[in-house]
């Protein structure tokens with residue numbers, strides 16, 4: 449399965465990508481996670497990305513296309529992968545289209561903006577492995593500690609309320625048009641992500657059946 453997940457920030461892309469990665473036994477390529485790792489490691493890419501992310505903006509297309517095409521050519525992606533966070537603009541989608549990488553399906557997860565704001569303001573993230581938790585909806589077994597690797601849980605810089613609003617605006621203007629782009633190719637599958645995580649996971653698996 450070669451899958452793109454296309455959804456607003458906080459709609460549950462990362463959460464569902466984690467579930468699908470286990471279900472299909474394929475890796476998740478999260479562009480947000482790649483960028484945050486580079487920021488944490490203080491690389492040149494991290495320095496470029498930091499300001500865009502902190503302002504709720506997208507990192508330039510050329511930079512992202514380069515990162516993803518290199519990553520998808522690695523051996524672990526040969527049998528399939530989940531793209532979480534790429535493409536996010538028409539230019540990125542066209543670059544993927546023109547590459548030799550074939551995509552099977554594009555999944556969109558639909559959630560209202562109000563619910564997204566509530567989810568993101570309660571999100572906790574493991575800096576070590578990138579797993580996400582929530583203060584109410586997905587509590588870790590031990591407060592402040594990642595269930596998967598024992599790393600420390602933190603609040604992301606771009607989960608501050610004023611940045612969340614900018615991220616949503618950027619999503620609606622630049623990423624949402626991709627739904628039509630992929631619907632026209634017959635690749636789009638839609639899941640409603642409004643309800644709790646287990647129910648959303650069931651919706652997601654059902655949407656990917658055909």
Ligand code: AP5
Nearest residue numbers: 457458459460461462463479480507533567571582644645
């Ligand atoms: P990225 O890391 O991809 O961030 P994002 O798109 O803003 O998505 P999130 O990771 O915030 O949300 P999610 O949908 O994965 O939600 P989650 O599952 O955690 O990118 C970060 C930044 O990098 C971008 O803003 C951009 O600047 C840059 N960037 C990345 N890719 C780029 C690209 N291709 N081009 C240009 N720039 C790029 O869920 C959220 C919370 O809700 C969690 O706490 C979770 O536990 C909880 N939750 C999830 N589902 C449910 C549910 N059903 N019910 C209740 N709670 C739930």
